[in-house]
């Protein structure tokens with residue numbers, strides 16, 4: 001590992017780079033381009049809550065002065081859900097429409113996949129009394145396997161414990177074997193799985209999301 005790899009709290013000047021890493025790594029560590037090309041919209045959905053509403057729970061990994069990954073934490077998932085539904089989704093949808101989303105077939109395929117997922121019973125949610133906090137974590141390719149993921153999790157876990165919050169959950173793609181082994185190594189346990197329908201070629205494929213949880217009693 002580089003001598004100068006560190007984990008620190010997010011600063012407002014990191015906003016653009018964490019947004020870029022989010023769409024570049026969201027598909028099991030790869031870009032989202034297989035599903036959607038409006039990177040601004042993807043970054044709005046994935047990052048806006050954390051950068052604009054709860055930056056104090058956002059951690060970044062920095063290597064030789066450059067941000068190479070992040071952990072977006074949230075201490076109160078109910079609040080996050082409310083902000084996303086009332087503020088972030090309407091603004092992100094409007095922005096995507098302004099950039100021409102209604103003229104692109106991929107928009108309708110993604111929308112259909114969301115509806116099919118909901119129809120199949122997929123909206124992963126654990127018991128939020130036990131696991132009120134949640135996180136997402138992503139490192140740029142080339143900076144994985146150096147211990148930065150472990151450090152990011154440890155910083156956020158300390159923050160959660162300091163606030164006397166009981167537990168953390170996260171949702172990952174079922175097919176993300178590497179990510180799943182990482183979370184299991186970090187002491188998260190599998191709580192359940194849910195169907196996920198995704199566009200594939202001219203059709204759709206059925207896959208899974210998995211939910212992991214951690215509490216200090218575990």
Ligand SMILES: CC(C)(COP(=O)(O)OP(=O)(O)OC[C@H]1O[C@@H](n2cnc3c(N)ncnc32)[C@H](O)[C@@H]1OP(=O)(O)O)[C@@H](O)C(=O)NCCC(=O)NCCS
Nearest residue numbers: 029137138139144145146147148149150178179181182185
């Ligand atoms: C998953 C991810 C955050 C892990 O961070 P990382 O810095 O690569 O992991 P670390 O080097 O800190 O590893 C911590 C431990 O997890 C294990 N681990 C990490 N990645 C692993 C993998 N792909 N397969 C098996 N074990 C793995 C390590 O062996 C290590 O265990 P050890 O300390 O006992 O040796 C990072 O690889 C990543 O961003 N991947 C792409 C995006 C992703 O999958 N995000 C998470 C799903 S939403």
